[in-house]
Amino acid sequence: MEFSLETLKQKLCDREYKLTPQRRIIMEAFTRNPEKHLSAEDVYGMVKQNNPEIGLATVYRTLDLFAELDILQKMDFGDGRSRYEFSASDVHHHHHLICLACGKVMEFEDDLLETLESAVEKKSRFRIVDHQLKFYGYCEKCGK
Ligand SMILES: [Zn+2]
Ligand SMILES: [Zn+2]
Ligand SMILES: [Zn+2]
Incomplete structure (x- = not known):
């Protein structure tokens, strides 16, 4: 939105x-x-x-x-x-990639976590409604 x-x-x-x-x-x-x-x-x-x-x-x-x-x-x-x-409270939020060198924040649109969520739900009997994920590393420019 x-x-x-x-x-x-x-x-x-x-x-x-x-x-x-x-x-x-x-x-x-x-x-x-x-x-x-x-x-x-x-x-x-x-x-x-x-x-x-x-x-x-x-x-x-x-x-x-x-x-x-x-x-x-x-x-x-x-x-x-x-x-x-x-803010995007009504839709699932994208995930973030954060460069440790220049501080640039990129977005990662694919989710890929549904399988993990259902495995966690089953194992822990916890109903998950959302999650947040941050990846730390180096962007293309800083990684060279
Ligand atoms: Zn960078
Ligand atoms: Zn974002
Ligand atoms: Zn997600």
Whole structure:
């Protein structure tokens, strides 16, 4: 599911928040960026040139608000910086490949874990509803 500005406006409005210019600009950093695993610093780097009135603290606050409204999902890939991407609570989430050298985060779409899930369910009598998986290693560029 892709979030549009309309969705954002609605979600903000439901909680009596306004779609301020800053919030719109920060949202657009995500809709325009195909990578979409952005840290607050990444977002700040993208918006500061054209919007010098937006400070890093505003970016942090806005990202936390978007996460609270379930527009963005906050993720920790173990490099000390939280990253954000569009929340996808109603569909199964893709898996992530994290480069230990450059910090690049890639997505892996195939799931392949259904067999493992059913084996675990049978063995542990635990009903699994979701899982998360992160692969750590080196991207093509850094692995050379
Ligand atoms: Zn890399
Ligand atoms: Zn992702
Ligand atoms: Zn999966």
